[in-house]
Amino acid sequence: MHKPTHSFRGAALGVVAAAAVVAVAGTGPAQAQAPSARAEAQAAVPQGTPGHLVPRELPPHPSSDWYASDVTRGLPETAPFCVEKTLPSAGATHRTFWTEYDTGATQIVVRTGTVEAARKLAAAAEKKIQNCAADWVRDYPQGTASGRDYGALTAEDGAHVYGVHTSYPDSEPGIHLFGVGRDGRTVTVVSWGEMGGYDQAPVADFKRTTTTAVVKLYHP
Numbered sequence: 001m002h003k004p005t006h007s008f009r010g011a012a013l014g015v016v017a018a019a020a021v022v023a024v025a026g027t028g029p030a031q032a033q034a035p036s037a038r039a040e041a042q043a044a045v046p047q048g049t050p051g052h053l054v055p056r057e058l059p060p061h062p063s064s065d066w067y068a069s070d071v072t073r074g075l076p077e078t079a080p081f082c083v084e085k086t087l088p089s090a091g092a093t094h095r096t097f098w099t100e101y102d103t104g105a106t107q108i109v110v111r112t113g114t115v116e117a118a119r120k121l122a123a124a125a126e127k128k129i130q131n132c133a134a135d136w137v138r139d140y141p142q143g144t145a146s147g148r149d150y151g152a153l154t155a156e157d158g159a160h161v162y163g164v165h166t167s168y169p170d171s172e173p174g175i176h177l178f179g180v181g182r183d184g185r186t187v188t189v190v191s192w193g194e195m196g197g198y199d200q201a202p203v204a205d206f207k208r209t210t211t212t213a214v215v216k217l218y219h220p
Helices: 008-020 037-043 115-130 132-139 203-215
Strands: 092-098 104-111 144-153 159-167 174-183 186-195
Touching: 115 132, 115 144, 115 159, 115 174, 115 186, 132 144, 132 159, 144 174, 144 203, 159 203, 174 203, 186 203
Parallel strands: none
Antiparallel strands: 092 104, 104 186, 144 159, 159 174, 174 186
């Protein structure tokens, strides 16, 4: 199954807004690309890399299966909406997910050097998500955006789920969910997005996804 060739971001938020939310749904590259030596080197993740989500662990899509890239070293080529310039590439691995429609997701895992560094990284990611709607509106005052705090989860050393809604004139609105969690010195950020509003967000399922993502981080 190849990744869809259409761009959710362009359809959902318009050309101008897409520049600001280029990873709004975390769909990854627009289409499958031919293997290269560089890509193969990135995909060769170290043994003992923390576990990542698999497609069946994402919120079910009503009309499509989920598909996934390999677990890849470093950050995605396009950083997920709201957490741009927040997560380091050192110690990072990621996986992108997509459907046959306009729903996508990304998981980034970062293994830091210390527990304290992981705490600070998780806090920074949460703060960036909490401020995301206001930051987006400052950049695009013709649009509207809002955020919701869906609460903390009991998962290893803690996790939290948030929602962010964006809308731009003459474009479809976008709804985004984020889960941030930590186990020891490892942090994960999971993002999910599609066109729509809060009433379409699978919050309960996404909380289960986030919990699973954090539990899978553990490696003795």
